[in-house]
Amino acid sequence: MSISEIRAKFPILDTKVYGKSLVYLDNAASAQRPVSVVRRWEQLVNSENANIHRAVHKLAADATEAYEQARDCVRDFINAASREEIVFTSGATASINLVAFSFGEAFIKPGDEVIVSVAEHHSNIVPWQMLCQRKNAVLKVLDIRENGELAIDELEKLISQRTKIVAISHISNVLGLVNPVQEIVRFCHSKNVPVLVDGAQGIVHETVDVQALDCDFYAFSGHKIYAATGTGVLYGKKRWLDQMPPYMGGGEMIHSVSFAGTTYAPLPGKFEAGTQNFNAVPTLIPAIEFVKACRSSQEVEEEQAKILDYVYTKLTNDNRVTLYGVPRGNKVPLFSFAVKGVHHEDLALILDKMGIATRSGQMCAEPLMDRLGVTGLLRISFAPYNTLDEARYFIECLHKAIGMLL
Amino acid sequence: MTLEDKKQEIIEDFAIYDEWLDKYEYLIELGKSLEPFPEEKKTDDHLIKGCQSRVWLDAEKKDGRLWFKADSDAIITKGIISLLISVYSGRTPEEIAADDFGFVAEIGLKENLSPTRANGLVSMIDTIKKIAENG
Numbered sequence: 001m002s003i004s005e006i007r008a009k010f011p012i013l014d015t016k017v018y019g020k021s022l023v024y025l026d027n028a029a030s031a032q033r034p035v036s037v038v039r040r041w042e043q044l045v046n047s048e049n050a051n052i053h054r055a056v057h058k059l060a061a062d063a064t065e066a067y068e069q070a071r072d073c074v075r076d077f078i079n080a081a082s083r084e085e086i087v088f089t090s091g092a093t094a095s096i097n098l099v100a101f102s103f104g105e106a107f108i109k110p111g112d113e114v115i116v117s118v119a120e121h122h123s124n125i126v127p128w129q130m131l132c133q134r135k136n137a138v139l140k141v142l143d144i145r146e147n148g149e150l151a152i153d154e155l156e157k158l159i160s161q162r163t164k165i166v167a168i169s170h171i172s173n174v175l176g177l178v179n180p181v182q183e184i185v186r187f188c189h190s191k192n193v194p195v196l197v198d199g200a201q202g203i204v205h206e207t208v209d210v211q212a213l214d215c216d217f218y219a220f221s222g223h224k225i226y227a228a229t230g231t232g233v234l235y236g237k238k239r240w241l242d243q244m245p246p247y248m249g250g251g252e253m254i255h256s257v258s259f260a261g262t263t264y265a266p267l268p269g270k271f272e273a274g275t276q277n278f279n280a281v282p283t284l285i286p287a288i289e290f291v292k293a294c295r296s297s298q299e300v301e302e303e304q305a306k307i308l309d310y311v312y313t314k315l316t317n318d319n320r321v322t323l324y325g326v327p328r329g330n331k332v333p334l335f336s337f338a339v340k341g342v343h344h345e346d347l348a349l350i351l352d353k354m355g356i357a358t359r360s361g362q363m364c365a366e367p368l369m370d371r372l373g374v375t376g377l378l379r380i381s382f383a384p385y386n387t388l389d390e391a392r393y394f395i396e397c398l399h400k401a402i403g404m405l406l
Numbered sequence: 407m408t409l410e411d412k413k414q415e416i417i418e419d420f421a422i423y424d425e426w427l428d429k430y431e432y433l434i435e436l437g438k439s440l441e442p443f444p445e446e447k448k449t450d451d452h453l454i455k456g457c458q459s460r461v462w463l464d465a466e467k468k469d470g471r472l473w474f475k476a477d478s479d480a481i482i483t484k485g486i487i488s489l490l491i492s493v494y495s496g497r498t499p500e501e502i503a504a505d506d507f508g509f510v511a512e513i514g515l516k517e518n519l520s521p522t523r524a525n526g527l528v529s530m531i532d533t534i535k536k537i538a539e540n541g
Contacts, residue, residue, distance in 0.1 A: 018426055270457045343480035345458040346434075350482075353426040375479065376458055404427070404434060406482060 001297045006385050009034040009167055013385060015041040021354030023390045028173055028201060028334050028381035029359055030223050032271050036286035041228050043277045052278045053252060053289040066282040073285045074333035079209040080235050083266040087234040088281050092200040095234035098271060099196055100127035102244035103165060110136035113162045117142040118371045119172040122364045124198040128167060148175040148325035152184060166195045170202025174363045175325030176334030185214050200224060210235050227287035241267050248273040276377035294384040307382050307391045308333045314395045324372055333382035342405045344378040350401040356394055409501055412493050413509040425467040433485030441479030454529040459483045461530045465537045471496050473488040486515060494534060504536035507531050
């Protein structure tokens with residue numbers, strides 16, 4: 001698949017903003033959707049819309065089949081051992097909240113410890129803080145090095161007999177560095193501590209094999225990999241999910257209900273209470289097909305490598321710019337940076353008027369901003385439909401914007 | 407100049423710019439020439455925290471009129487602040503409280519005021535209104 005073929009699948013890329021061609025560089029917040037996803041979505045609403053898992057009528061059977069096929073597709077995509085280990089949620093945030101609640105209910109006692117890193121998204125901090133408050137447990141924080149890498153050597157000092165779980169991102173949504181999650185999992189397992197990997201960004205850039213990674217939980221959102229919004233996945237090892245109580249009670253998640261007591265449905269239904277997002281979840285199938293097609297395209301791979309190289313070189317060679325997340329070896333095309341004497345909001349506003357969609361601010365990672373000593377940053381993040389020409393245009397516009405502001 | 411005349415003047419000033427970037431250039435100039443905000447007043451009491459830019463606002467009442475001083479760490483926001491101050495500073499609380507602040511949208515800066523941006527500017531306008539309403 002060529003990049004022009006890919007671009008043709010995304011009508012939104014032809015949008016004009018303020019009379020300029022849209023250059024969408026906010027993919028880490030949400031990717032765009034290809035026509036295959038939109039068509040499938042439409043088809044589900046127009047022809048296969050019925051509540052799933054219940055009624056015996058034809059539409060319900062079709063809708064259920066589409067939904068469950070998505071589970072098989074996701075299982076295959078991340079190589080989970082069984083389909084029972086794939087729980088659908090509304091997104092990575094919901095997936096992490098589910099674990100923080102249910103794992104917490106089952107395993108966390110007063111004085112126990114949970115470890116997160118300072119570079120986490122709020123979604124991988126706040127659910128654990130809430131858990132620790134609820135259970136009188138302690139939240140410990142793994143630091144980063146000056147270059148943005150996780151200080152994994154400090155994990156050994158941080159982890160203790162009381163540590164019950166470690167929650168870490170696969171790729172930081174600010175630093176754009178691939179964390180050594182395999183190494184972290186191996187180390188934590190040697191101390192009998194399970195690991196949750198926040199894969200919201202990881203799933204976008206890396207081929208994930210949860211069995212090879214051996215993580216205990218892996219959470220991600222559908223909308224960042226081109227599927228419909230409101231879709232999300234929690235992968236959990238069966239042995240953990242089996243021991244965890246349900247997160248929400250309601251329809252679907254039960255086996256039998258009586259006032260004397262209720263028994264729960266087997267996995268994964270136990271964690272899917274209430275009406276599921278059955279119009280959206282099956283769009284994970286065309287979305288994953290698209291991701292796979294991009295990953296097997298040499299042209300995409302080469303263009304992404306050129307973009308990474310070009311932007312990295314331009315930003316690191318500009319002495320007005322400070323790039324956060326420096327190590328070149330594990331960098332993905334996601335760049336957060338500050339410009340000396342210039343506010344990130346001003347840059348984002350001006351770039352917007354030049355047609356470029358960027359992200360500015362704290363990127364839902366306030367503790368990391370504090371750690372870096374900044375009030376916010378400007379972030380650009382690339383997807384397979386982005387081109388080197390767009391990267392060049394961005395750098396040109398960045399220079400213009402800085403010129404206007406200084 | 408009356409409040410209405412002043413607003414009209416700003417709307418006309420902005421009407422000469424067709425290009426967005428020219429509007430921003432103008433705002434940046436306004437921001438740079440804003441009267442300095444006393445450093446000792448950059449305290450949490452005066453801080454209006456937005457998601458992205460921070461805004462500091464100080465109000466003083468003299469002879470029945472409100473006088474505002476403000477600052478921001480973002481220059482475009484500072485430019486808009488400068489506009490707001492030029493319009494509202496030196497007016498009576500009644501005049502300000504009765505105003506709808508709609509002129510900011512009229513000069514095409516509505517998106518800078520969108521609550522979804524959650525920037526300090528929205529909160530600044532709310533604060534100016536509140537100060538005026540409390541007299």
